[in-house]
Amino acid sequence: ERAKLSKLRRLPAETTDGELLELQANLEIPAELPLIAQAGAQGIGLLRSEFLFLNRDSLPDENAQFDAYRSIVEAMGGDAVTIRVLDWGGEKDMEALGEGVPAPGGPNPALGLRGLRLLLKKPELLEEQFAAILRVAVRGPVRVMLPMVTIPQEVAQARDIYERVAKRLRRRGETLPEKLPPLGVMIETPGAALAADAIALEADFFSIGTNDLAMYTLAVDRAETEVAHLYDSLHPAVLRLVQFATEAALRMRMPVSVCGEMAGNAKFVPLLMGLGLRSLSMNASSIPRVKQAVRGLTIDDCARLARRVMEQSDPQRIRELVEAFAAEKL
Numbered sequence: 001e002r003a004k005l006s007k008l009r010r011l012p013a014e015t016t017d018g019e020l021l022e023l024q025a026n027l028e029i030p031a032e033l034p035l036i037a038q039a040g041a042q043g044i045g046l047l048r049s050e051f052l053f054l055n056r057d058s059l060p061d062e063n064a065q066f067d068a069y070r071s072i073v074e075a076m077g078g079d080a081v082t083i084r085v086l087d088w089g090g091e092k093d094m095e096a097l098g099e100g101v102p103a104p105g106g107p108n109p110a111l112g113l114r115g116l117r118l119l120l121k122k123p124e125l126l127e128e129q130f131a132a133i134l135r136v137a138v139r140g141p142v143r144v145m146l147p148m149v150t151i152p153q154e155v156a157q158a159r160d161i162y163e164r165v166a167k168r169l170r171r172r173g174e175t176l177p178e179k180l181p182p183l184g185v186m187i188e189t190p191g192a193a194l195a196a197d198a199i200a201l202e203a204d205f206f207s208i209g210t211n212d213l214a215m216y217t218l219a220v221d222r223a224e225t226e227v228a229h230l231y232d233s234l235h236p237a238v239l240r241l242v243q244f245a246t247e248a249a250l251r252m253r254m255p256v257s258v259c260g261e262m263a264g265n266a267k268f269v270p271l272l273m274g275l276g277l278r279s280l281s282m283n284a285s286s287i288p289r290v291k292q293a294v295r296g297l298t299i300d301d302c303a304r305l306a307r308r309v310m311e312q313s314d315p316q317r318i319r320e321l322v323e324a325f326a327a328e329k330l
């Protein structure tokens with residue numbers, strides 16, 4: 001089994017009819033880096049930067065962040081790293097970020113000051129993080145990703161800050177790549193998914209976060225056990241949003257991937273492929289299983305599965321179709 005996995009690591013995630021998929025890893029803490037190498041990930045599709053801000057008395061400054069990102073980017077040896085700026089708040093139940101930073105919370109934290117909203121309220125946070133990331137960009141390919149976007153203006157506002165920070169760094173004598181790293185967005189709210197065509201005008205790439213997308217679409221808290229039975233990424237509403245956002249990106253020839261848990265479930269991958277997705281980011285431990293699945297599939301079969309699934313309105317029926325496909329093909 002071990003030998004099989006290590007052989008698999010070197011093989012491409014290629015369907016039997018020759019379509020290549022990109023399988024990347026999600027990273028929550030740097031300690032997971034060796035796992036990523038072992039799994040044969042093609043870079044990091046989602047670096048959750050929250051770890052840098054947890055369990056400490058003061059905010060990490062630009063240099064501390066730079067050191068952390070640099071060691072990750074260098075460890076990836078030339079493979080791309082997508083760094084998501086701080087996604088504070090919501091179900092992540094964070095402590096205050098220090099003086100002058102509004103605490104996420106309020107009557108409904110998931111609908112409040114979370115992710116990019118908080119960063120735009122306290123732009124110094126975003127400026128420092130952008131600066132640290134931009135300085136790392138000459139050491140390896142990086143991409144920058146914004147969490148919890150709902151309107152195009154938020155992206156435009158973040159981009160203004162991004163470009164201003166780059167200018168300031170250049171004035172300061174820092175070397176930055178001539179072309180700034182791509183600035184993309186998470187599609188993880190129904191609003192962003194349904195306005196994907198509008199948001200695409202402001203963004204360089206999409207990464208669909210099915211964890212939050214399912215939560216917000218179905219009004220089911222990810223952490224609420226009483227309603228856990230209603231949390232279902234195969235609900236047709238969630239799938240239609242994934243489809244809409246994916247098609248908006250593909251029409252504009254903009255890179256699109258999925259980085260929610262759905263992408264790491266080998267049974268769900270054929271459906272995502274059938275919807276047109278070719279880039280998936282997941283827990284490193286899921287990569288071998290997903291790669292193995294991809295290597296036994298044809299795009300035609302996946303497309304047929306997606307067509308049948310998207311005609312259904314009953315989540316139970318969708319589950320049966322997905323399970324039957326997995327039983328036959330995986």
Ligand code: PEP
Pocket residue numbers: 046048087188208209210211212213259260261
């Ligand atoms: C998501 O919401 O799907 C996602 C990948 O981000 P996180 O799980 O960090 O909220």
Ligand code: MG
Pocket residue numbers: 188209211212
């Ligand atoms: Mg999320």
